Amino acid sequence: MALRHLSKIVTLTLDPKKCGGCGLCLQVCPHAVFVMGDKKAGIRDRNACMECGACARNCPSGAIRVNAGVGCAAAEIIGRIKGTEPQCGCGEGGCC
Numbered sequence: 001m002a003l004r005h006l007s008k009i010v011t012l013t014l015d016p017k018k019c020g021g022c023g024l025c026l027q028v029c030p031h032a033v034f035v036m037g038d039k040k041a042g043i044r045d046r047n048a049c050m051e052c053g054a055c056a057r058n059c060p061s062g063a064i065r066v067n068a069g070v071g072c073a074a075a076e077i078i079g080r081i082k083g084t085e086p087q088c089g090c091g092e093g094g095c096c
Contacts, residue, residue, distance in 0.1 A: 011067040012049045018063035025055040
């Protein structure tokens with residue numbers, strides 16, 4: 001089973017105009033969120049991002065932005081333990 005973050009709440013953005021094509025984001029991302037194409041990084045699976053911030057911290061051109069932190073890590077862990085979908089309980093229609 002692939003590890004997933006809560007869908008459609010990830011703060012990850014990539015500005016392809018700023019990307020220098022170094023590929024560091026591909027190397028440091030633990031969930032293989034990025035892909036390389038036409039000598040530029042792209043986002044392969046945005047919802048797989050766990051918002052750890054490794055990509056943004058290692059991007060020399062500043063093309064990647066993400067609100068790094070624990071995000072909904074507690075919801076993910078509790079959901080796995082209980083065998084349910086992750087729910088952080090911090091508001092209707094959204095999370096954190």
